[in-house]
Amino acid sequence: MAPQAEQPVFIETIKNKQPKKYGKTITKDKVEIWWSNAILFISYHIIAAIGMYYYWTNDWRVLTLFFLNWQIGMLGITLGYHRFWSHKSYDATLPLRIVLAIMGTCGFQGSIKWWVLRHRLHHRYTDTDSDPYSSKRGLFYSHVGWIFVKSHYPKMKLIDQSDLNDDPVVRFQHKYFIPLALSIVLVVQPLLGYLWFGDATAGLIWGGFIARIAIWHCTFFINSLAHYLGDQDYSFEVTARGNLILAMLTNGEGWHNYHHSFPFDYRNGVKLTDWDPTKWIIYALHTFTNLVPTVRRIPAQDIEKARKRIEAQRSGKPLMEDTIALPEMTLDQVKEKYHNTKCVIIENYVVDVEKFGDEHPGGEQVFKAYYGGKDCTAAYIKLNRHSEYARSLVERLRVAKISQ
Ligand SMILES: [Zn+2]
Ligand SMILES: [Zn+2]
Known part of the structure; x- marks a missing residue:
């Protein structure tokens, strides 16, 4: 029986914690011998x-x-x-x-x-x-x-x-x-x-x-x-x-x-x-x-993507991203089309997080406030260190691109 390539679960965000609270209650770590x-x-x-x-x-x-x-x-x-x-x-x-x-x-x-x-x-x-x-x-x-x-x-x-x-x-x-x-x-x-x-x-x-x-x-x-x-x-x-x-x-x-x-x-x-x-x-x-x-x-493919990203950074050449044809739409069009869905915006892309299922350890409430096509880029970038795998997964869940 060959190993099954399962979707790894995330542990980088915490169940039952609201990301918005991160950073506000942190005090300096105390040290003693x-x-x-x-x-x-x-x-x-x-x-x-x-x-x-x-x-x-x-x-x-x-x-x-x-x-x-x-x-x-x-x-x-x-x-x-x-x-x-x-x-x-x-x-x-x-x-x-x-x-x-x-x-x-x-x-x-x-x-x-x-x-x-x-x-x-x-x-x-x-x-x-x-x-x-x-x-x-x-x-x-x-x-x-x-x-x-x-x-x-x-x-x-x-x-x-x-x-x-x-x-x-x-x-x-x-x-x-x-x-x-x-x-x-x-x-x-x-x-x-x-x-x-x-x-x-x-x-x-x-x-x-x-x-x-x-x-x-x-x-x-x-x-x-x-x-x-x-x-x-x-x-x-x-x-x-x-x-x-x-x-x-x-x-x-x-x-x-x-x-x-x-x-x-x-x-x-x-x-x-x-x-x-x-x-x-x-x-x-x-x-x-x-x-x-x-x-x-x-x-x-996720491992290869990470490796190529590093190669591109080393050589200074821009990475040719996978060209998946995504529909382009304005923010108004996103709101109209996705207002009733479990889609969010991350880094100018509409991402269908419903496909995450229960994989995200932060649970559904991490996304809930952003459903309907709201932008959660700030939370995604600043509040958690997402691994290479997490980023690859988000890229795969994109369903549309925001036109500038
Ligand atoms: Zn480890
Ligand atoms: Zn280490």
């Missing part, structure tokens, strides 16, 4: 460094325990926290969600709910003050500096968390995250070390602490280096870049420019040959099992 996080993070590094010095080994069993921990934790983050819970780029059945939650807990990066909400904030407000790992605050801050800061994000209330609250796996993991995560490091690893190679301490050091450091920094490279180094093939709008080395360190997450352009695609490395084990696993689960009933892919 997050001592418990800082102490835990630093002490893990110190223990890992001392442990590595005293327990340096070439025993393949110890190194395999380290490698498995590293990879299981990474996949828990990439397959579970990121591509499933953050972006819903595929559907996962309950057994798979339970496995992903256990693997993600091995990643030791906070609960699913905690991680996903910050990640959604990162996508929605990339490179701004409300981006938890904003690259504009420097490489160190975007890599690990944010961990030491207890930030209060006023815009977090605009981030949808209803799907997370509805998921019993997420609720359970959130409630018991600290004992679960600590047990995986402090109990499971020494036990495995003792049972496998008769050395509980080596198991704790390599399978517990050093593996956690590897998982952390590989994940954090995506917040830091993937916004500094690499190619921008699909969008110049944000600092995200595509980088093969980072993709190899993170099971495919390094193709970050594509991901920021089309976050709902289960692929981060969209080309067939792009190194992206996470997408291969999702594809295999979808094709050979019932665990992944649906995967979401961006239509090829």
Whole structure:
């Protein structure tokens, strides 16, 4: 069964929120040191460094325990926290969600709910003050500096968390995250070390602490280096870049420019040959099992359009837009013809938003005030950062052009 190219849903606007309120109630984000996080993070590094010095080994069993921990934790983050819970780029059945939650807990990066909400904030407000790992605050801050800061994000209330609250796996993991995560490091690893190679301490050091450091920094490279180094093939709008080395360190997450352009695609490395084990696993689960009933892919023409737009910007040549013959009409004609319809005006085009159906996460009320051919360009441009995919979709829903 081949993956179905489903229309990705949007999470960039929030259900039950009126866009008109955006921007009016925002106060400056407060910052204070997050001592418990800082102490835990630093002490893990110190223990890992001392442990590595005293327990340096070439025993393949110890190194395999380290490698498995590293990879299981990474996949828990990439397959579970990121591509499933953050972006819903595929559907996962309950057994798979339970496995992903256990693997993600091995990643030791906070609960699913905690991680996903910050990640959604990162996508929605990339490179701004409300981006938890904003690259504009420097490489160190975007890599690990944010961990030491207890930030209060006023815009977090605009981030949808209803799907997370509805998921019993997420609720359970959130409630018991600290004992679960600590047990995986402090109990499971020494036990495995003792049972496998008769050395509980080596198991704790390599399978517990050093593996956690590897998982952390590989994940954090995506917040830091993937916004500094690499190619921008699909969008110049944000600092995200595509980088093969980072993709190899993170099971495919390094193709970050594509991901920021089309976050709902289960692929981060969209080309067939792009190194992206996470997408291969999702594809295999979808094709050979019932665990992944649906995967979401961006239509090829939208990806191609984004790529051509970037090429045109690079070369300075104007992009030859698709020449779909649309009727031209004046504003008065639009009002007369569309006054009773669910059409709005966006950037001088009449757009039939009824075809959106329930896809827009802001719900119908986002458009309602503009039905009947009213202009919502200002809201469309200023109030939300729409992805490349969103823009392509709006272009496809155009039904008429406003004559100047
Ligand atoms: Zn990013
Ligand atoms: Zn993402």
